[in-house]
Amino acid sequence: MSLEARIVVRRGALEVDVELSVADGEVLAVLGPNGAGKSTILRVLAGLLTPDGGRVVVDGDQVWHDDDVALPPHRRPIGMVFQDHLLFPHLSVTENVAFGPRSRGVPRVAARAAATAWLDRVGLAGLGDRRPGQLSGGQAQRAALARALVGEPRVLLLDEPLSALDARTRLSVRAELHRHLTDYAGSAVLVTHDPVDAMALATRVVVVEDGRVVQAGTPAEVARRPRTDYVARLVGLVLLAGSGAGTTVALDGGGAVAVAAEVSGPVFVAVRPESVSLHLSRPDGSPRNVWPLRLVTATPHGSVVRCDLAGEMALTADVTATSFAELGLAPGAEVWASVQASEVAVYPR
């Protein structure tokens, strides 16, 4: 176990209390909405914020423990990448990357050589003499990654490393970051509010809401079986809670959903919006799940129209623009929504 922490922080309305453990070579994504306490967790790990309780242990060495051990940030074996790179504007790119080794006592020539080698590794060979202001956003974030990794830290902390980049740059920097994280031998913690970053870069995900871990698992598990509305929305699912009996789930908010497998007890039902079809009259034939609902809003979403529905349950349907036009729906219209029982995912709460 390379990084192990319990972090308790109370700051006004926000109360954070989480446990994390990250093995060597593992990338843990901390996924959550703004204000959930993700950055607080990272700042405590880095030593930039003193928690109200808990512990931080790196490779079995106490880094912070209640009040007996409190290593200041500059003595922790960490590297950190910030959202807006925070390259020192008065230093050249090479000097920025050499800053860490220099601070830790590496002679100037050796520090510059290490910096140059790392700039080469992140694809910035030849740009070392520039000032950070002369780099593009993607280049600056690569330089920031080199600056964090050049000291071979045992723990790498990444605070929303891609969210300041434009969409196209984000794609290429994400791919590159993935490559470096795969090569990285220590433990990495990635804080993000973008599920794509978490799914693409992490080996494990914890979802933090209101300062608590609400779900943990591999990216695939979290994407397939969300446990909160927030995660469900992020991965594009509608989440319904109910209790199962046989092949029927009675929803907590009223209504029932037929499922393919026998279930019992409290369960979650996850519905993919593209598996929901809409009809003007009650459809004949096989679907066991048919509900009369009302269209609340309809918003174009790429090639589909996302229809938010209300009634005995809240549901979302993605229908093609063509069928939406054929249905001739306006907000407030009464529709029938149907889903195949086999298209519904069901798992214990």
Next chain:
Amino acid sequence: MPAPLLVPAVLAVAFLVLPLVGLVVRAPWSAIGPQLTRDGVGEALRLSLLSATLATLVSLVLGVPLAWVLARSALRGRSVLRALVTVPLVLPPVVGGVALFLVLGRQGIVGRWLFEATGFSLPFTTAAVVVAETFVAMPFLVISVEGALRAADARFEDAAATLGADRWTTFRRVTLPLVAPGIAAGAVLCWARALGEFGATITFAGNFPGTTQTMPLAVYLALQRDPEAAIVLSLVLLAVSLATLLLLRGRWLGRAVHA
């Protein structure tokens, strides 16, 4: 523009600018050369430049760390400390001079001990001029640098800490370069204030040509004996002030604001 605002504004401009215009108009331009090379004048100018520069250096060495403490430390009672530090900004300089005399004079709380130990008495020396000017001018530097520190992004210091830099290294290699324009602006303000210092200097250091008679003191004395010399000396100080203002606006203040 409404007249109740416009008329007083015009009067205010006239009030501020006319005396300076008068100074320039009445200046005996042909006599400037001989006046400036007269005995005593060069001496006073040299002493003024030297003491103001030394006072600025002392203010930098002591004031920048103080500004850091006020802006960055978690010290309790920081606001009280800031209020104490800025008292010399509003205190009549003569009062400052009296206070310095009571503490550092031969009979003063610290000065007596110093005199007994070394036989050295501070008042009425060039060092006393520097001390008086530092007392009055350092708060300008402290306030200016503290403002620059507060405006600078403290997260750069976080980044430096995660890279293994302790707080002293971070201060030297990150904070100081980031707020350098603010420090330069503060130093210029401080220097200009020290150059014009009159009240605390004459009270604490006296008015001895060659050792403590700075330009402002020379101007005041000359006005009674030789008004023409007073005008010339005043012109020199006005020129220095305008040059300072231009320097601040054109180079340092502009950059300090945008940094």
